[in-house]
Amino acid sequence: MPGRYTRFTAPEPARRHALRAFTRVGAGATAVLVLTSCATLSTGDGPDNVPEDVSTSITDEPVELTLAYTDDPPSTELVEGFTEQYPNVTVELQQTPFTDYVKTVTLAMSSDEPPDIAQYNPGAMRSLIPGRHVLDLEPYVEAYGWEETFPEASLEPLRADEDATRFGTGSLYAVPGALSMLGVFYNRELLEEAGVTRPPGTFAEFEEALDAVDAEGTTAFSVGGLEVGGFQVWNTLLNTFGDDREYRDWVHGAPEASIETDAALEATETLTRWVEAGYVPEGANATSDDDAKAAFTGGESAFLVIGNWAAFELEEAMGEDVGFFLMPGEDPDAAPVTSGSSVSYTVSSATEHPDVAAAFLDYLASPEAALIQSETGFMPVDTDVSLEQDGVWAEINDVYGTAAEQDGIVPFPDFATPGMIDQLTPGVQGLIAGSTEETTFLSDLQSEWERHHG
């Protein structure tokens, strides 16, 4: 009988499972603790992670690599493309669902037999970089000239200092294999019904469009406030109003950085104004990201703030009716700024084939990889490749090119600290519910930031 009840004493299985994992690592960690306390002379707390004698040509011998990842596409497709170019290399793929990825990759990369390559995850890096479990890629940056082949904005968030307390500076630990960014998808048909014939060019025009749609009785936005959809709306407003340097410093943990700025307050107040005006639906806090997507594709709303990773799905459901633009700024000539990230790959410091792993990383910026990246719904790393695309794809590519050229791709706000997402989601829910003051929302974010970086 007890077995029957354990199912409902909810977290028991989960907790026990987690505990088992912890204890397993615990045994190892305790051993390390004992060892380090004996060996007082040992200074480093992990293996050496700076490769020597790097080479840009790889062996002809058969090589087998393992690659741990979560995002598919593009991981399998990129690996296939790479092994086509290097037939002597075989890559064993190990996929983990996204919700479990942070913990799995952390444990795997710090184990005795880590995968050679792993999909980058900022949360996991906070322990893996200081533990020297991932390769410092600087020697390869120089050897391959990656600063030329990868867009600078896409490399910046993949740099970190040795303690991984500050990002955007220091050595490079991963390179992007596919790029993504946040923007506004719109329903062309609903906009035309409301008399809006072209995507808004300024923020004032955007608000006019919201008003026009609302006057037609159509909900302006679908917002997945239950998950990340809520703070993504705030995110785009912040990118639009704020200074991108200030914002980058804050996300990367630069000393003295703050989110309590006038621009952030303006962004936050705009969001609450939209809630009061009814542009953001009342039920947003109970809507998951998938539900919001479904509502938008079902023609229930005119706009959806989400990344281009959703483009594939949206285009499939809506065809020609879906379009994409970046939240326009107050000044139509200002350089566009939007949050973006990448599916990136990092190399284990324990790999026996660092040169082969680096060759895979280098392949990601190739024109061949660019084709795969765009076919799987991402922005290609090599932005010079001309792709014959139409519809929403052309709009996305166009916008990304413009933003990337002007260095306008900034990281997402939840990268600022590991616990930031647990401030952002409830915080924006409070704004939508009208229970949280705008200034309180920002000061809560800042105190979480200071707890981690202060």
Added chain:
Amino acid sequence: MASGALSARGTGTGAGRGGGRPSGPPGRSRARAWLYLLPALVVYVGFAIYSAAGTVWFSLLDWDGVRPPTWAGAANYVRVLTDPLLAEAILNGLTLIVFFSFVPIAVGLLLTGLLLGRVRTGMTFFRTVFFLPQVLPLVAVGITWRWLYSDGGMVNRMLESVGLGALTRAWLGDYHFALIALGLIGTWCMSGLCMVLFMSGAQRIDPALNEAAAIDGAGPLRRFWYVTLPGLRREIGIAAVITTIAALASFDLVFVTTNGGPAGQTNVPALLVYRLAFNEGSIGGASALAVVLTLIVIVLVSAIRFLTREDR
């Protein structure tokens, strides 16, 4: 064997107290008992005791799960106990006890009273229907209820159809009603469990008691109050313990329906344990919070056991 039993009885040691079953000399019998217990014991110690002790040990460390841990002493406890989030989460957990425990026990008793002795055919049907929520995975339950409670969901449509359209809202996203809405899912899940427990308990009550009461002129209500209810003391105790633990330790249901939202209104301690461990990478903090949660559960369960003890 027979002589063994005789000698055991003859020496008057406690070994034979089990009720006339043959047993060897006390020493060997005890050893054999341990042998039989061993497999279960190994599993229990290995997976329950050892992990629990591990949690206590981790709660004293500052550890991210990867790098070598450092000694933290009571720092993790200070942190979780001074975090206002925890107080709110515990308060929410206690509120959930009303919906996971009090209401289901009341509903279970009511159903028992209604079904007992009246329904002769189709009892299995009722039992299955009411017990069904216990069999469904909670994640599926949570997702289904998220739909029922949504803007255009069934709950709101029913309200509209009876002219209460003004009340409709996305219940799980409502700042004031989210916790209650969540609690009612728990009520739905637990009521059937309570009913099945009480039904089996009530069927064990000596029918002579009921007959005697009936002869003395007691109506159905009085018989329920003076015969059935006291006879169910033990089952009520068990139901209260199970459901209270479910309320305080609830995780999966909250995780899939509200994830603590909106704005932290449905945060529960187990959710904070998860976030500390897996989002913030603070194994020590998460373990400390888990230990605190366990202590709260133990205190409450002990109180329930004391109140429902048999020999009062």
